[in-house]
Amino acid sequence: MGTSVKLTIDDVAKYCGCSRATVSRVMNHDKRVRAETAEAVEAAMEKLGYHPNSMARALSAGKTKTVAVVVPEKWQEQPYYIKLIDAVEDVADSRGYNIILKRRKYIDSVSELVSRKQVDGVIFRNMEETERELALYGKMERMGLPFILIGKPVAAYPFIKVDNVGGARAVASFLVEQEYKKILFIKGPELHIDSIDRLAGLKIGLSEKGFNPGNLFLASGDYSTESGYHAAKEYFADNSADAVFAANDRMALGVLLYCREKGIQVPEDLGIVGFDDNFFAEYLSPPLTTVKPPMYEIGIIAMESLIRMIENSERPNIRVILPAELIVRKSCRTSMR
Amino acid sequence: MGTSVKLTIDDVAKYCGCSRATVSRVMNHDKRVRAETAEAVEAAMEKLGYHPNSMARALSAGKTKTVAVVVPEKWQEQPYYIKLIDAVEDVADSRGYNIILKRRKYIDSVSELVSRKQVDGVIFRNMEETERELALYGKMERMGLPFILIGKPVAAYPFIKVDNVGGARAVASFLVEQEYKKILFIKGPELHIDSIDRLAGLKIGLSEKGFNPGNLFLASGDYSTESGYHAAKEYFADNSADAVFAANDRMALGVLLYCREKGIQVPEDLGIVGFDDNFFAEYLSPPLTTVKPPMYEIGIIAMESLIRMIENSERPNIRVILPAELIVRKSCRTSMR
DNA sequence: AATTAGCAAAAAAACGGTTTCCAAAATAGC
C-alpha cells in the first residue's frame, strides 16, 4: 500500500538491510546480485509501494525515456496522423517510453527540448525544407541526438516516407485502363514534397501507358476543400476533362462538391481520385477512389528505429520508402478492363 | 554559438566569476541579485549558448513542467479531439509546459507517470467510472497531484463538461418546431455519460414542447457508423419515424447510408440529426444537422485551470459546463417555422 | 565607536537516483 509519504531508494535499502546500490541494481536487472537478494528487494519495493523518481533517474542516467513527435500545424485536417501517433505510442509504451506531442508551429520549443536534454530523440513529420527546420536538424546532429524524418528526405538524415510516386503511378495506370482520356491534376502547395511526388508519379505512370502528355492539365490548390472546389470551378469554366486527380482527398472532396452543385454526375461524367484515404473518403457519395498511405506502419517503423538508435547508439542508415495502396471505390468507372 | 560540449551552470558561473547560486537566481528572476550582475550573467549565458538541463531542474525543483493528456482509445474516430489537444498545447506552450499524450488504453502508464513524479498534472477525458480510473483519481488525490476530468463529473473532483443535456434539448425544440411527429433516438454505449445526457436532454426538451412521449422510440448503438446503420435497418424493418436523432455523428452517418441504400429521401422522408459536429458532417449530402461541442474552449479552460492548480497549489472548485451549439444544416427540413 | 540591519553573493546541502571503485566473501584450482 503506497502511503503518501515520499519513499526513496534509501528507504527500500534500509527496509531490506542492504545498500542503495543493490536496490538500484535490482531495479536495473544487473546480474551481479544474488537471486535471493533480488527477490527480497523486489518484495520490499512491492510492500512499500516504492516507485523510483524518474527525474532523478533521468538526471543520473542521462536518458529521459521520452521522445518528441512533431506533426504539421494543420494535422486536424488530416486525421490520419492519429494513426501515426497511435503507432508511435504503441511501440513507445511497450518499451517504456513516453511521447511529447508538438505541432510544427512550436518548433522553437522542440529545439528547447533538445537543448535542455529533455528528450532522447525526435520523430519529425516534415514536408519542406525551411531554415528553422534545417537549423534544428543541425543542432540535433551536433548534439548526437537521434531523430527520424517522416516525409521528405533531407541531406543524409534517416527518413521514412510513403511512396507517393508509386501510388500516383498506380492511379495513372488505373485511369488509363479505365480509358480516361483527358485528366486534370490539382496540385497542393508549391514546395510540398508529397504534391510534387504525386504529380511526378502521375506523369511517369501516364507515360508508361502511352498516354498523350498533351491531355494532362494542371491546376493549383492548397490542399483545402475550398481550393479544390475553386480549382474545379475555374478549370471547368472553359475547359473539359473526364477525370480529376487531386493531390489529396480534401481537394477531391471540393471537386465533388462542385460536381454536386453543377449536376455533374460522378463517375458517369467525371471520374475523381484523391490521395490519403482520409476518414470521410469511404462515406462520400460516391465513395472516393484514393490512395492509402500506411500511416500506422510508418509510425511503428519510425519509433522502433528511433529506439534502436537511442539504445544502441548505432546510427543505421535508415532510408525507408513504404508502398501506398490504391483503393478503388465508386468515384471512377470501373466497368471496363 | 552553442558548441557540442555540454555546458553546466558551473561553466557559466566560472565564466562570469560568480557562484552557481547567482546564475540560478538570474535564471529564475530572483530579485536579490544586482541588476548589473544579472546582465553580466545573461550575457554570459547567451555567449556560451547555455541551456539549463531540465532533468536536473526538475529533480531539484520538484516540478517537471509537463502534464499528461489522456484521450479515449478510439479518438481516431473523433477527430475533434485534435482541437482539444491543440488548445491544451497552445496554453501549455505559452506557459512553458509540455504535454505527454496517452490513450486511455495505457492508463497504467499514466499511473506510472504519476507515481514516478514525471508529470505535474493530468487532464483526463473520461466517460465512464471504471475501477482503474477511480483508482488513478484516488492516487492522484493522495499524492496531491492536480488533475481535471473532461466529460463525466466524479465525486468532487474538478471537471469540465459539455452541456449535452442543453444541446439535446435544443435539438428537441428544433425538431418539434419543424413539426416532426415520431422520433427515433439511437443510443450510444450503455454507461456512456454523453449518450445518457443527450437522451435525457432530448426527453426534457420534448416534454417542454408538449411532445407526446409515446412517440419517442429508442434503439441502441455503440457510436460506430455500422451500429447506426444497423439500428436504422432493424428499427425501420417494422416501424416508422419521421426523424432520427443519433447520439453521435457517426451513427447519424450510418442512418444516412441506410437511407441512401433504401432510397429514403433526406430530409423529405426522414430528418436526421447527429451530435459532435464531426469533421465530415458538413460535407455529407445532405449536410448533417448536428450539435457542436466547444472542444477548443474546453482545452483552453482545462489547461489554464490545471496550471493554476499546479502553480498556486490552490484547489479551486472547478465545475464548468460549457454550452453546445445547434448547427442546422440540410438533413432536416427547415421550411416551416 | 560599537552594534545592528540589510543585502549581495558565496558555500554547502539537498534532490534521488546510477555508476565506479573497492573490499569481503565465496568458489575454484592445484
Next chain:
DNA sequence: GCTATTTTGGAAACCGTTTTTTTGCTAATT
C-alpha cells in the same frame, strides 16, 4: 590448505540544478 579468481554488495562520487545557510560588506542606528 593456500593462493587465484569470481561474485556480491557497500561506500562514495557524480548527474546539474534549486534552496538553504553562511559570510562579508556597507549603511544605518544609538
